[in-house]
Amino acid sequence: MLHGHGDDIHAYPDIRINFSSNVYNHFDHRNLYAHLAKHLPLVTHYPEPTSTRLEFALAEKLHIDASQVMVTNGATEAIYIIAEWGRHLSRAVIPPPTFSEYADACRRAGLSVGTEGEASMIWLCNPNNPTGTVYDHDPLVANIQTHPSTLFVIDASYAPFTREPLVSTTEAASWANVVMLHSMTKRFGVPGLRIGFITAHAEVIRQLRKLQMPWSVNSLAQEAACYLLEHEADYVLPLDELIAERKRVAAALTDKGLIDVHPSHTHILLCRLQQGTSSELKEYLAREHGILIRNASNFQGLTAQHFRIAVQTPAENDVLINAIRQFLTTYE
Amino acid sequence: MLHGHGDDIHAYPDIRINFSSNVYNHFDHRNLYAHLAKHLPLVTHYPEPTSTRLEFALAEKLHIDASQVMVTNGATEAIYIIAEWGRHLSRAVIPPPTFSEYADACRRAGLSVGTEGEASMIWLCNPNNPTGTVYDHDPLVANIQTHPSTLFVIDASYAPFTREPLVSTTEAASWANVVMLHSMTKRFGVPGLRIGFITAHAEVIRQLRKLQMPWSVNSLAQEAACYLLEHEADYVLPLDELIAERKRVAAALTDKGLIDVHPSHTHILLCRLQQGTSSELKEYLAREHGILIRNASNFQGLTAQHFRIAVQTPAENDVLINAIRQFLTTYE
Numbered sequence: 001m002l003h004g005h006g007d008d009i010h011a012y013p014d015i016r017i018n019f020s021s022n023v024y025n026h027f028d029h030r031n032l033y034a035h036l037a038k039h040l041p042l043v044t045h046y047p048e049p050t051s052t053r054l055e056f057a058l059a060e061k062l063h064i065d066a067s068q069v070m071v072t073n074g075a076t077e078a079i080y081i082i083a084e085w086g087r088h089l090s091r092a093v094i095p096p097p098t099f100s101e102y103a104d105a106c107r108r109a110g111l112s113v114g115t116e117g118e119a120s121m122i123w124l125c126n127p128n129n130p131t132g133t134v135y136d137h138d139p140l141v142a143n144i145q146t147h148p149s150t151l152f153v154i155d156a157s158y159a160p161f162t163r164e165p166l167v168s169t170t171e172a173a174s175w176a177n178v179v180m181l182h183s184m185t186k187r188f189g190v191p192g193l194r195i196g197f198i199t200a201h202a203e204v205i206r207q208l209r210k211l212q213m214p215w216s217v218n219s220l221a222q223e224a225a226c227y228l229l230e231h232e233a234d235y236v237l238p239l240d241e242l243i244a245e246r247k248r249v250a251a252a253l254t255d256k257g258l259i260d261v262h263p264s265h266t267h268i269l270l271c272r273l274q275q276g277t278s279s280e281l282k283e284y285l286a287r288e289h290g291i292l293i294r295n296a297s298n299f300q301g302l303t304a305q306h307f308r309i310a311v312q313t314p315a316e317n318d319v320l321i322n323a324i325r326q327f328l329t330t331y332e
Numbered sequence: 333m334l335h336g337h338g339d340d341i342h343a344y345p346d347i348r349i350n351f352s353s354n355v356y357n358h359f360d361h362r363n364l365y366a367h368l369a370k371h372l373p374l375v376t377h378y379p380e381p382t383s384t385r386l387e388f389a390l391a392e393k394l395h396i397d398a399s400q401v402m403v404t405n406g407a408t409e410a411i412y413i414i415a416e417w418g419r420h421l422s423r424a425v426i427p428p429p430t431f432s433e434y435a436d437a438c439r440r441a442g443l444s445v446g447t448e449g450e451a452s453m454i455w456l457c458n459p460n461n462p463t464g465t466v467y468d469h470d471p472l473v474a475n476i477q478t479h480p481s482t483l484f485v486i487d488a489s490y491a492p493f494t495r496e497p498l499v500s501t502t503e504a505a506s507w508a509n510v511v512m513l514h515s516m517t518k519r520f521g522v523p524g525l526r527i528g529f530i531t532a533h534a535e536v537i538r539q540l541r542k543l544q545m546p547w548s549v550n551s552l553a554q555e556a557a558c559y560l561l562e563h564e565a566d567y568v569l570p571l572d573e574l575i576a577e578r579k580r581v582a583a584a585l586t587d588k589g590l591i592d593v594h595p596s597h598t599h600i601l602l603c604r605l606q607q608g609t610s611s612e613l614k615e616y617l618a619r620e621h622g623i624l625i626r627n628a629s630n631f632q633g634l635t636a637q638h639f640r641i642a643v644q645t646p647a648e649n650d651v652l653i654n655a656i657r658q659f660l661t662t663y664e
Contacts, residue, residue: 010380021378033372040365043524043556046353048342073405073548080545101545108543192375192551211440213412213433216405219524220552224375 009292016290017316019309022129022158022268024242026313027189027235035227042219049214051222057229058197067202068173070209071225073216075157075196076101078181081211082153082198083109086121089151093119096301097270099129099155103300115300121151126166127158130296130308132246132264134164141167148177157183157196160237161266169199176201179208188228188235193221242267245311252321258328267311270296275331278307281324289323341624348622349648351641354461354490354600356574358645359521359567367559374551381546383554389561390529399534400505402541403557405548407489407528408433410513413543414485414530415441418453421483425451428633429602431461431487435632447632453483458498459490462628462640464578464596466496473499480509489515489528492569493598501531508533511540520560520567525553574599577643584653590660599643602628607663610639613656621655 009015018025051071059066072078083105086092092106092113102123103113111121127134144152144167159166159182172180184195195217198208217225228235246269250261253271262270273281278295285291296306311317341347350357383403391398404410415437418424424438424445434455438445443453459466476484476499491498491514504512516527527549530540549557560567578601582593585603594602605613610627617623628638643649 009377023376025376029373029376032375033369036372036375037365037369040368041361043364043368043522044355044357044361045341046523047526073550076545076547105545190375191378191547194379194547194550213408213437215408215523215526218405218526218550218553221550 012286012292014290015286015292017312017319018292019312019316019320020292020294021191022310023186023189023191024161024237024267024310024312025189029189031231031234032190032224032227036220036224039220039223042223045219047215047217047219047222050209050212051217051225054195054217054222054225054229055197057226061229061232062169062199064170064173064199065202068199068205070198070205070212071217071222072181072196072198072212074185074194075155075181075183076194077212077216078196078198079155080105080108081208082179082181083111084211085208086111086151086153089120091119092121092123093117094123097130097296097299098123098125100299102153102155119150121153123153123155125155125157127162127164127266127268129158130268130270130294130299130302130306131262132158132161132266132268132270133262134162134166134265137165137167141171144175144178150177152178154178154180156180157186158266158268160187161239161242161268163239163243164265173199173201176203179204184225184228187237190224190228193224195221195225241314242311245314245317248314249309249311249317249321253324256325256328258331259324269309269311270302271307271309272303273305273307276327277304279304281307281327284327285320285323288326289319291320291323293320344618344624346622347618347624349644349651350624351644351648351652352624352626353523354642355518355521355523356493356569356599356642356644357521361521363563363566364522364556364559368552368556371552371555374555377551379547379549379551379554382541382544383549383557386527386549386554386557386561387529389558393561393564394501394531396502396505396531397534400531400537402530402537402544403549403554404513404528404530404544406517406526407487407513407515408526409544409548410528410530411487412437412440413540414511414513415443416543417540418443418483418485421452423451424453424455425449426455429462429628429631430455430457432631434485434487451482453485455485455487457487457489459494459496459598459600461490462600462602462626462631462634462638463594464490464598464600464602465594466494466498466597469497469499473503476507476510482509484510486510486512488512489518490598490600492519493571493574493600495571495575496597505531505533508535511536516557516560519569522556522560525556527553527557573646574643577646577649580646581641581643581649581653585656588657588660590663591656601641601643603639603641604635605637605639608659609636611636613639613659616659617652617655620658621651623652623655625652
C-alpha cells in the first residue's frame, strides 16, 4: 500500500473544510443514520458471504443480470481482485497520472507495469483521478473492439460526476474484454462504509468470484448500501453546480498566473503551483485556515508543485480561493 | 470461496436459536449500539488506511509492540494475506478436519495443499474448528523450535473459549517462524463487523503489511473494535458455564448411543449421527423447531453424518437436546 492517499484527515484534527478526497461532502445522511441505528443488531450476524441481496438490487438498477455484478469491499477490493485475476497476463499499462492502487495491485500480483505501449491489460480511470478528464466514448469503444485480446479495466468511480458520454455499464458487460468497477463511496458520499462493485460479462464475473474471500463487506455496509440504492432519489448530486463551480474555481485560481489548472470534465481539479510547493500550501491551508487539500506530488508523473481539490459548495470554494490567494501573496 | 459455511441463517428466516456458527450469542450489546449510534457520521469519512488506533490499543492490551500487530477485515483477510505471503513456499500442510478457508486461500495463492508430511507451511487452528480440540502446548512449542524453517500459522480465533494452556501471543511474536491470527468476531460476538488481526514478529508484520490493500476495515468496524477493547470487562464470556454445558450436551446426545461426539476443549461440539444424515437433521430442526445447526459434511475428512454445534445457554441447549431426541426417535 502506498502512503499518502487523499483524506488523511486523521492527521489533521482541526479541519473544517475537506477538499482533499474526491467525495462530495454535502449529502444529508440523517435518514441513513436513522435506518442504520435501527439495524445495529446486524453486527451480531455474519454478513452474507457474498452480498447477494445488494447484487440483485444493483443488477435491477443497472439493467443487467445479477450474474454480471459482484459487490466488493470498496472499489479497492475490486482493483486487487481484478489484478489478481490478470496475474497470467504479462504486462499492464497504466497511463499516468492516475490512482496509484492500480499499479500497487498489479505489482502485488506479479505483473510488470508500464505507462504506454503494447499491453495485455490496460487500466483506465474514466473520468480520471486526479485530472478529472474523460476518455472520449467513440475512440475508446473502437479501441476495445479492435483489441479483443487486451483486457480493458475501466474504473467508473467518478462516472456520476460528469456530463460527458461514457462507455455504459450495459455496453461494457456485453464485451468479454472489459471489466468495469464502480464506487458507491463516491456516488453517495460514504467512504467510511467501503462499498464498491464490479460489472462485467457473466463469465468474467464467474472467474472473479473464485478469487474473492467470503464476508469481505460487513453487515452494516451491506444494509446501508441496500438502503442507499433504494433511496437513490434522495441523493441528488448537484452536478450542474459542481461543474459550474469547478469552472469558476479554475478561473479564480489561474487569474494571477501563479497556478496552472489541468482541464477537467468533473468536480475534480488538478492544479500546479508555479512557485512554492504543494506541501507548503497544504500545511499552510491546514494550519491557518482549517482547509485540507490533496498534495498530489506522489502521483506518478506529477511534481512537488501539484495538488488536487474536489470542489464543494460555492461558499466553501470561496473560502478555499481566498485562502490560496493569501498563500500566493508571498510570491507576488 | 467454498459454499456452505456456518451461519447460513440468511437462508432460514424462522430461526430462533442459532447453534450453527461458533459465536456465543448472549452478550449484551446495548452499550455498543448506543456508542455506534452516536458515531454513524463516520460513514462520511474514509477509515484509517490501516487501523492504526486499533493496532495500538491491541498492542497495549496484549503486551506486544504495535509493530507486531496488523488489523484485518475479519480473520478471513488475515488467512488470505498470510497464504499470499507464503506463495513462495512449496507446500502447505493443513491437518483435517479444520476451517476450509485455509485450503481455499492456499490454493488461491498457488500452493499445493496436503494433510500431513513434510511442510514448508503448516496451518493449525488452535483450538480447532470444528472439533474444539487443542494442540498441547509443550509438544507444539518443541515442534516450532525444532523446525525453524517451517512457517507455523496458528489460528487463535477460539483461544478465549478454552482453559487449556495455549501458545501465547507474546511467545508467538518472539519467533520468526510463527504467525498468529485472531478474531474479535468470536471473542465479542460481533461477526457482522469483520474485525480480526495478526500478531507476529515485527519483521513478519512488515512484510504482511505490503500485501494488504488500504481501507480494508470500514470506519464503523474500526470504531466498534476500539470501543469493545476499551470495554472488554463488560464482555465476560461465561467460560465455566460454556464448558460445563458442552460436557452436559455431549453426555445427553450420546446417552442413547445414536450419536458419537468428538472430544472437545471448548464450547464447540462435533457430532456424528449413527443413523440418518446431518442434512436431514438440519432441515428437521430448522423446520420443526426453529433451530439452526451446522451441517459439517463439507469439512474435508468428515461425512454426511457429521454436524457441529456451539453450545449456548442451558435453556437453549435443553431445547436443542430435546429436539434432537425427537429426531432420533425415528431411528429407535
